[in-house]
Amino acid sequence: MAQHTVRIWDLPTRIFHWALVAGVVALVITAKLGGNAMVWHLRIGHAVLALLVFRIVWGLVGGRWSRFTTFLYSPARLLRYLRGKPHPEDGIGHSPLGALSVFALLVVLLAQVASGLFSDDEIAFSGSLTRFVPNALVDQATRYHKDIGQYLLIGLVVLHVLAIVFYVRVRGQQLVKPMFDGDKLLGTPAQPARDDAVSRLAALLLLALSGALSWWVSSLAVTGF
Template sequence: MKKIIRVWDLPIRLFHWLLVACIIGSLVSIHLFDSAVELHAYFGYCILTLLVFRVIWGFVGSRHARFASFVPNRQSILNYLQDKSPRFLGHNPIGALSVFALLFVLCVQVVTGLFVDDEIAFQGPLAKYVPSAVVSFLSEIHEGNQVIIYTLITIHIAAIWYYKKFKGENLIKPMITGDKEIDPSEEARYLPSDLGHSSKDGALQRGLALLLLSLIAVAVGYFITR
């Protein structure tokens, strides 16, 4: 019988899929509808809210949600690439690099978006506080950074396909159910400390996440409307 271990708590799973939905909505609204700049901005504000939540949850969340549990170093990356490291319940070193890279470029995107001013249909809430030269510079970064985002998302999707096709590891299912199923024959390939500790995902954990997200959403809403 396979061993079932809770890896991803509900807050992380909801963050992941809400972020996916908001990114898709943001891309569709800006590329398919010329008059949907304001809708694009609201998706951006939602992404900002989610990113702030993720950063905080990276310090107070469950075991595998915390940044400290998957910050890679040079040796761990080399060991993983050389197939000398154990299997990971959470993010492996390469996956961790992908996570940090995506979080960084998305933060760049939402922050620069706050300063965008197209002088026609939209002005970011911070654009009026800086010189026009700064607005122009940050607007260029906002536009150019899209290419990096597309690239990282493509790599992310390709990695999911690769792990499923060549390593027989389904990375999507645990992000839906929260659980990883470990075959008894493969238990030796994991760290005993990982197998012995499921991520906390109870009512208290979820309540804290809901409170935190609500406070962030209110703060962002106040910030963009004041």
């Protein structure tokens, strides 16, 4: 059977993925260290906020297989996949099960970052937006951020990694290499993702705007509206 090398993951998506991995690891480490490390926890949290804003917009306008519309599957298609009757395109980008993992991680990360912005441990950490909301909401956000959100996030990350190991080791699917070089070896032709200089420049501009938004949010802790 002829094999086709197809660009699936554009460079902006790949950079986002590995930057997010580094950011989440750094957030967990700084949270566990506490003390002076919480200054970096706050800074990294704002960096992750910028990444998430970028990914949400890129999920609307980015390369074909990075767009949410290409892996927003119906329940019926997910059930067929779980029953061993996948659609021909299920193995190109995110599979229906992989898509669930991606959306779950994005939602939990957004909740964790948002709750961090409204958290205050009254010792070494105060989110950028705490002074704009009632104390009761700050207390709720702090409890979620410390006692629920971080463990939910760690659990999802562990499940995500275990799923990747399963698909690589048991099913023989190459999932890691394409996230480095962007290409997948497919048994059938598929429309490649756009990954040219123009799209990369647009992604760079979007990342800069996302970073500016995150910086503005961080500045509210000092300047207010």
